[in-house]
Amino acid sequence: MQDLNGMPPGRRWTPHAVRVLVALHAIRQLALIALLLGASLTTVCQAADWPRLGGPDGTGASPETQLAKSWPATGPRPLWTNEIGEGFAGPAIYANQVFLLDRLEDGRDALRCFELADGRERWRETYDAPGRLPYNGSRNVPTVDEPRIYTVGPYGHARAYDRQSHRLLWAHHLVEDFKDPRVAGGPAPETREQALLRTQLPRWGMTQAPLLYQDLVILAPQTQTTGLVAYEQTTGQIRWRTGYLGRNWYSHVSPCLAKLDGVDQVIMLAQPSDPEKSPAEAPPALLTSFDARTGTLLWTNATPKPYKLPIPQPLPIDDHHLFITGGYGLGCVMYQVARVAGKWDVKIQFQNQAAAAHLHMPVLSHERIYVMSFKEHGGQNTGLVCLNLSGTALWQSGPDQQFDFGGLLIAGELAFVMHGKTGELNLFDIAQPQARWLAKAKVLDAKNNQVWAPMALSQGKLVFRDQHQLRCLDASAP
Numbered sequence: 001m002q003d004l005n006g007m008p009p010g011r012r013w014t015p016h017a018v019r020v021l022v023a024l025h026a027i028r029q030l031a032l033i034a035l036l037l038g039a040s041l042t043t044v045c046q047a048a049d050w051p052r053l054g055g056p057d058g059t060g061a062s063p064e065t066q067l068a069k070s071w072p073a074t075g076p077r078p079l080w081t082n083e084i085g086e087g088f089a090g091p092a093i094y095a096n097q098v099f100l101l102d103r104l105e106d107g108r109d110a111l112r113c114f115e116l117a118d119g120r121e122r123w124r125e126t127y128d129a130p131g132r133l134p135y136n137g138s139r140n141v142p143t144v145d146e147p148r149i150y151t152v153g154p155y156g157h158a159r160a161y162d163r164q165s166h167r168l169l170w171a172h173h174l175v176e177d178f179k180d181p182r183v184a185g186g187p188a189p190e191t192r193e194q195a196l197l198r199t200q201l202p203r204w205g206m207t208q209a210p211l212l213y214q215d216l217v218i219l220a221p222q223t224q225t226t227g228l229v230a231y232e233q234t235t236g237q238i239r240w241r242t243g244y245l246g247r248n249w250y251s252h253v254s255p256c257l258a259k260l261d262g263v264d265q266v267i268m269l270a271q272p273s274d275p276e277k278s279p280a281e282a283p284p285a286l287l288t289s290f291d292a293r294t295g296t297l298l299w300t301n302a303t304p305k306p307y308k309l310p311i312p313q314p315l316p317i318d319d320h321h322l323f324i325t326g327g328y329g330l331g332c333v334m335y336q337v338a339r340v341a342g343k344w345d346v347k348i349q350f351q352n353q354a355a356a357a358h359l360h361m362p363v364l365s366h367e368r369i370y371v372m373s374f375k376e377h378g379g380q381n382t383g384l385v386c387l388n389l390s391g392t393a394l395w396q397s398g399p400d401q402q403f404d405f406g407g408l409l410i411a412g413e414l415a416f417v418m419h420g421k422t423g424e425l426n427l428f429d430i431a432q433p434q435a436r437w438l439a440k441a442k443v444l445d446a447k448n449n450q451v452w453a454p455m456a457l458s459q460g461k462l463v464f465r466d467q468h469q470l471r472c473l474d475a476s477a478p
Helices: 015-046 192-197
Strands: 077-083 092-094 097-103 108-115 121-128 148-152 157-162 168-173 211-213 216-219 229-232 238-241 256-260 263-270 284-291 297-306 315-318 321-326 331-340 343-352 363-365 368-373 383-387 393-396 408-411 414-418 424-429 436-442 456-458 461-465 469-474
Touching: 092 456, 097 148, 097 469, 108 148, 108 157, 121 157, 211 256, 211 263, 256 315, 263 297, 297 331, 297 343, 315 363, 363 408, 368 408, 408 456
Parallel strands: none
Antiparallel strands: 077 469, 092 097, 097 108, 108 121, 148 157, 157 168, 211 216, 216 229, 229 238, 256 263, 263 284, 284 297, 315 321, 321 331, 331 343, 363 368, 368 383, 383 393, 408 414, 414 424, 424 436, 456 461, 461 469
């Protein structure tokens, strides 16, 4: 018979044996702590915030994998619903909180913060922003990090808030601050050309998400005097600004960060045309790159075909490739970017009509590109379309399954697709050579048939909206 420590009864412990026993006990405790910590880290790694447009890394994909692959007919379990103002602004999620830049009926913008778990509104901060836009309402996804929240309102109000206290830290105005003094003010315009020259606000309002880089937040006024501006995150002081890169009348693209040939670059896609030109008569859109640290112009190029209305932001593929897609006849374009003898060389690797996005950015996942291709905008393949990196369409959900202007979110081997008219949420398994439709459920009322906002996913909770409700569903695996 032995006692619990393995020593025969009645035997005396020597000092050496005690030291050995204490050491073994410590090793067992450390091993147990390491095991528990490893399990905890595994759980954390399976969840991720969605702190900006495009999610954790801006590609539209989430690293989360523990998600349900089937639903009841009513859809995933609803967690909460909140009434919101009309609009198209998607949510951002950070540290168990949901942030939405809402638009109130009385002409104010409101940054609202909700609990991710139960939807309880923790706080809101409002400011006056009078006016009414075509397709009225909110526009832009906030960008959130540990210390701050950054927003851009539809009329150009750029603001930074302390995330803990939600105190306003600094504010600027992307239209008023960067007006061209040669055309601002003065007598009323007498001709159409004069009226267009004075245009300061895009046709459908400012539609962009703030881009964070090191200690900067980068925004795109796209006025006649200033294309991009980089503010210091802490103070709001201007660090650098660029010259003209295209008119803001029909340009609704967010600044995009790409590392190309080892250099951090901010990529912008903008249209310089007269807004009344037809899509076929519009000039090519301008693709421009600036050094992210200094704002120095690196290179410029243009789309190979007219592109009247740039909306989806460019998608970095790897160290030498950049992909864009758009409607009105543009289709898909892959650019190859490299430095040759100290100069930037930008070539079009392919251009085709395999797919044509209109509103939502393409998504990169597992070396495939996914595009929401709307049938009215010239894509040969429609619905959810999967391309390889050579631009060949591998499969499409269309023509039978079309999703109008609905959003796309990919997590692991699953694709969540919202129907832009009906408010039906679709789930696809994209792991196989041919996508497999798994489930569908009506999850929104789809007021005005305009469910166009991007979705967000964090900790298995899918957050999305229509024209009057913000909803959260439990998409996690049982």
